[in-house]
Structures are given as C-alpha cells and as structure tokens.
Amino acid sequence: MYKVAIVDDHTLLSEAIAGLVRQFSNFEVVNVAQNGQEFINFVEANPDNRPDIVLMDVKMPVMGGIEATTFLQKHYPEIKVLALSIEEEEGVVLQMIRAGAKGYLLKDTRKNILELALNEVMTQGFYYTNTVERIVNKTESKTEEEIVLKEREIEFIKHACTEMTYKQIAEKMFLSPKTVEGYREAVFQKLGLKNRTGLVIYAIKNNIFIP
Template identity: 60%
Template sequence: MKHKVAVVDDHTLLLEAIGGLVSDFENFEVVCLCKNGQEFLNKLKIPSNIPDVVLMDINMPLLDGIETTAILKEQFPKVKVVALSVEENEKTILKMLRAGAKGYLMKDTKKEILEEALNQVIEKGYYHTNTISKLLIGSLTKDETEVELKEREVAFIKHACTEMTYKEIAEKMFLSPKTIEGYRDSIYEKLHLKNRIGLVLYAIRNGLFEP
C-alpha cells in the first residue's frame, strides 16, 4: 500500500514538477496538488484527499505554509509536514519547526534525497538533511543522548522551544536574565550548539519538545 502525499506550492510549474517526481517514487502516490494553504485545507474536507505527508511551501498567498502547518497540527495531527522551500532564513525555519513541521528541505534538493526524506518521515517521524543541520547548528555531538542535563537546564530548553524571549524565560523561571544567559551558554557548550534553532532540533530529537 502506497503512502499518500500532497504538494502545496503557489508556483504552478514547480507544483506539477514536484508532484511528478513524487509520483515516480515506489512507496508514494500524490493525492492532491494545491496552490496555497487555504485550497489545501478545503481539499481535506474529502477524506480521500487526506495525505500521510504534505510537502509544504512557505511563502504563499491566502494562507502561508507556517499558518497552514499550525492548523494541520491542531486539526489533522497525523498528517506529517515537510517544508520544501527556498527560504534559508533561520527565523523562518524555526517558525516552521515550531508550527509542527517534521522536516525541512530546500527546493534544489536532489530527487533521491526527497524520496529518502519522505520514507524517513513515515518511518521515524522526522527528517533533517545534513545541509540544513549544518546551516542551523554547525555540528552536534555524536553521543548527544549521553549528555547529562540538570533539571533546570531541561526546563530552560523546553522554554527556549517556545516564542518566549530570554528575558521572558528568566521571569518564568524566577531567575535573572544573566543566570539564564549562563544556562544558555553552558548548554550550547555541552551540546556543541551554535544557536537557538540547534537547541530546538536537539529537543525534538531527544523527546524534550513535541512540535
């Protein structure tokens, strides 16, 4: 039985090209092609259109990829979203992950990588390319799951996965901003991270945060 895939992209040529690529994959079939998030959500009113995975563009009219992904997370939690975008902006990527995306691919991704990403999202629940990981976090420790974190550090990581600023996290944890900065720097050093997006990815991979 093939897994169902939807493609959402406001560029018609890309939409059809991506749909054609996915149709050639052994384990997948394309159930719908949509030009924006609103059109896609409307299609989901028909049960046969509900996919296992959706390849989601970010910048689209009417309803963009971030908004659509957040709605899917709430209304169709079993549908896994993989962003497929030209956006390399760290804030945009972080927003997409927070909204619930299980993977993030660039549109110049090779065909075999796209197929691998779809398979891994189905099997493991998420997929991040080495390119995106390096772009976001430089390098992770090879044995990251063995790193021991204190209870306060875990609490900080969970708060850091939200939209809260570091000042707001300090208030939430009844600590000074300077202490919070100390937690941040210490955790970055322990986990060999370079920024907040890396922290979010670490949290997702280790079950500390569920997008």
C-alpha cells in the same frame, strides 16, 4: 502506499514535484494545491482521502506554510508536514519547525534525498538534512553518552522551543536574565550548538519538545 500532497504557489514547480513523487514506489499524490487555505479546504472536504504527508512551501499568497502547518498541527496532527522551500533564513526554518514541520528541505534537494526524507518522516517521525544542520550552525557532533542534561536545563530547553524571549523565560523560571543566559551557554556547549534553531531541532529529535 503513503498519500502525499504538494502545496506550492508555483504551478509548474508543484507539478514537477508531483511527477517526481509519483516515481517513488510507496507514495502516491492525492492533491496539488496552490496555497495553505486551498489545501486545508481539500483536507476538510475529503475525509477519506487525506494525505499522510504534505510537502509544504513556506511563503505563499492567501495562507503561507507557517500558518497552514500551525493549523494542521492543531486540527489534523496525523498529517505530517515536510517543508520544501527556497528560504534558508534561520528564523524561517525555526518558525516552520516550531509550527510542527517534521523536516525542512531546500528546493534544490536531489530526487533521492526527497524520497529518503519522505520515508524518514513517515517511519521515524522527522528528517533534517545536512543543509539544515548547516543553516543552524551546528558545531560538532556529540554522542548521547557525552550529554548529561540537568533537570533545570531540560526545563530551559522546553521554554526555549517556544516563542518566549530569554527575558520571558527567566520570568517563567523565576530566575535572573543572567542566570538564564548561563543556562543557554551551558546547554549550547553541551550539545555543540550555536543557536536556538539547532536547540529546537535537538529537542524534537530527542522527544524533549513535541510541537
């Protein structure tokens, strides 16, 4: 049995989610918290009952999901975070992924997808729905055989997964901004992507970048 926590400031919703998770055969709910700080307090006070995975809302009072996920990634990396939010903005999705979230679900997700996502994160290490793929505007799927990345392109991808601007990446790589822009366009075209969030997801899935 995998241990699950739910962190959401909407009490009725968090209890409803907990009720759903309790119906899944290989998951048990060990904590329901109203914000990131409350959850972290539980983790620190219960070393023998820490969850394997946490369903984390993004925007909450006291401590939101991005800050809480960043803290967990640094201090308790064994606890996997699966974001569960109403936020569809690309920047928010990217922030959660960069913070260390292993997946991102919207709150209108069906029960069977929630169960699948929990299992995938625990067994495969990540899970991204078609909805998130749509949010990040992925254009076309390409097989791994079609994708050949050069060493400098991989270096660019690693930098692009951070919060550095493209100008800062250019300075880091000792290149002109125009050259870095060329790397960006080449990588996006090779991977069939339209933006930076999709690039981060690709990098995580392919072990190029580890949050």
